[in-house]
Amino acid sequence: MPAFQTVRGMRDLVGEEAAAFTNIISKARETAMLYGYREVITPVVEPLELLSAKSGEEIRQRMFIFKDLGERQVALRPEFTASIARLATTALKNEPKPLRLFSVGSVYRYDEPQKGRYREFWQSNFELLGSARPEADAEIILLTNRLLKSLGLQSYAFKIGHIGVIRGILSQEGVEEKTQNAILQRMDKKEYEEALKLAPNEHCRNMLDGLLKLKSNDCFETVEKIKSYVADCDKAKGAAENLGEVLKLVVESGCPVQVVEPAFARGLEYYTGVIFEVYIPQLDIALGGGGRYDRLIELFGGEPTPAVGCAHGIDRVAIALQTQKTEFAAKIGKRVLVLSVNDALKVEALKIAQMLRDAGAAVEFEVMGRKMAKALEDADKRKVDYAVIVGERELKEGSVMLRNLSKREQTIVPINTLADKITN
Numbered sequence: 539m540p541a542f543q544t545v546r547g548m549r550d551l552v553g554e555e556a557a558a559f560t561n562i563i564s565k566a567r568e569t570a571m572l573y574g575y576r577e578v579i580t581p582v583v584e585p586l587e588l589l590s591a592k593s594g595e596e597i598r599q600r601m602f603i604f605k606d607l608g609e610r611q612v613a614l615r616p617e618f619t620a621s622i623a624r625l626a627t628t629a630l631k632n633e634p635k636p637l638r639l640f641s642v643g644s645v646y647r648y649d650e651p652q653k654g655r656y657r658e659f660w661q662s663n664f665e666l667l668g669s670a671r672p673e674a675d676a677e678i679i680l681l682t683n684r685l686l687k688s689l690g691l692q693s694y695a696f697k698i699g700h701i702g703v704i705r706g707i708l709s710q711e712g713v714e715e716k717t718q719n720a721i722l723q724r725m726d727k728k729e730y731e732e733a734l735k736l737a738p739n740e741h742c743r744n745m746l747d748g749l750l751k752l753k754s755n756d757c758f759e760t761v762e763k764i765k766s767y768v769a770d771c772d773k774a775k776g777a778a779e780n781l782g783e784v785l786k787l788v789v790e791s792g793c794p795v796q797v798v799e800p801a802f803a804r805g806l807e808y809y810t811g812v813i814f815e816v817y818i819p820q821l822d823i824a825l826g827g828g829g830r831y832d833r834l835i836e837l838f839g840g841e842p843t844p845a846v847g848c849a850h851g852i853d854r855v856a857i858a859l860q861t862q863k864t865e866f867a868a869k870i871g872k873r874v875l876v877l878s879v880n881d882a883l884k885v886e887a888l889k890i891a892q893m894l895r896d897a898g899a900a901v902e903f904e905v906m907g908r909k910m911a912k913a914l915e916d917a918d919k920r921k922v923d924y925a926v927i928v929g930e931r932e933l934k935e936g937s938v939m940l941r942n943l944s945k946r947e948q949t950i951v952p953i954n955t956l957a958d959k960i961t962n
């Protein structure tokens with residue numbers, strides 16, 4: 539047999555990399571808990587039709603699609619939002635609003651593999667269903683801020699825009715939705731010239747071109763410029779006003795906004811309102827992104843339900859933390875090796891190991907049948923804090939030998955005080 543490799547674009551995570559992932563996931567879960575988001579677990583495989591409905595051309599072309607043995611067209615999820623919108627029209631249909639839902643797991647896109655871009659990657663995903671108000675958009679941005687801050691990330695900043703500005707202009711110009719989507723796809727990829735070429739007439743082209751030039755260093759000033767630029771277009775003007783309201787809430791709550799992008803677009807087609815992405819200066823790939831999608835749930839046959847959400851790319855957040863050399867303190871208790879001097883004492887040793895785990899210590903049991911010296915040497919190499927040696931003589935007196943591996947000291951400790959001695 540050949541030595542197998544992972545499939546292109548898929549990774550094994552071991553050691554520090556795996557620990558960094560679990561750290562981010564536990565912080566995301568903690569953020570969900572602190573903001574009142576309930577965790578839901580949805581399938582990795584979903585009907586193709588559900589996933590492709592409003593995901594946008596870019597993602598549609600990059601899905602892992604196959605027929606299952608029952609001849610159903612299915613795909614690996616490229617994101618969570620479609621699954622959550624489906625849940626909102628089925629199992630959670632009658633839940634009172636607002637509904638706050640959190641998910642975490644792997645998602646799949648046939649992207650060209652490179653640093654920070656994989657074919658299997660992980661997202662932590664937050665969706666807030668049932669509110670059309672700016673404070674809902676602000677909450678999603680602020681919880682992203684909290685998550686990144688709690689991980690110790692420095693100098694990250696948000697890029698914010700509103701999909702309704704360009705859509706408003708294009709609708710006023712009579713551009714049909716399919717062409718709007720094509721223009722927005724190009725804008726998302728920063729292929730502005732290509733995007734402008736798709737505009738149906740000179741006036742429309744000039745409007746888009748002018749919009750691109752409104753960007754300034756001051757976010758609030760940019761919003762004011764957009765407002766006056768689209769003063770004759772009701773829909774776009776409403777969008778700019780809404781953007782200003784969300785921006786105010788976010789900035790005044792202390793969240794770092796780097797720029798308001800007048801012609802901001804994102805790959806996904808379901809967005810209807812404020813959209814955002816978050817970056818650090820050292821990397822030009824987004825660590826997370828999201829926005830408002832008020833019509834998706836209705837499109838899936840549910841009640842009209844305004845919604846806003848975001849996803850954080852765990853692989854990219856891990857790269858960002860590594861780039862900034864952010865240390866994280868793994869929350870594990872003291873590490874202990876428990877071993878017995880002979881086979882007859884194994885049961886007693888197992889009981890002591892269990893007692894120490896109940897007290898919060900991370901306990902390994904010697905399962906290799908090694909000689910004491912070898913087992914201790916190995917534990918010391920792996921930075922285990924203590925060895926608990928269960929021996930006949932000590933046990934008769936209700937005690938064990940406790941060895942501090944780094945200090946190379948050992949004392950006899952009564953079993954009833956052992957947990958306290960190790961964990962305090």
Ligand code: HAM
Pocket residue numbers: 616617618619647649654655656657658659660661663664665805806824825826827828829830831846847848849850851852853854
């Ligand atoms: P998205 O911007 O497509 O949004 O993905 C969110 C994040 O996933 C990105 O910002 C990035 O960090 C990460 N990501 C995307 N592609 C890759 C890749 N190939 N490799 C590694 N990381 C990647 C969504 O998925 C929306 N569902 C977010 C949302 C939720 N909007 C509303 N609710």
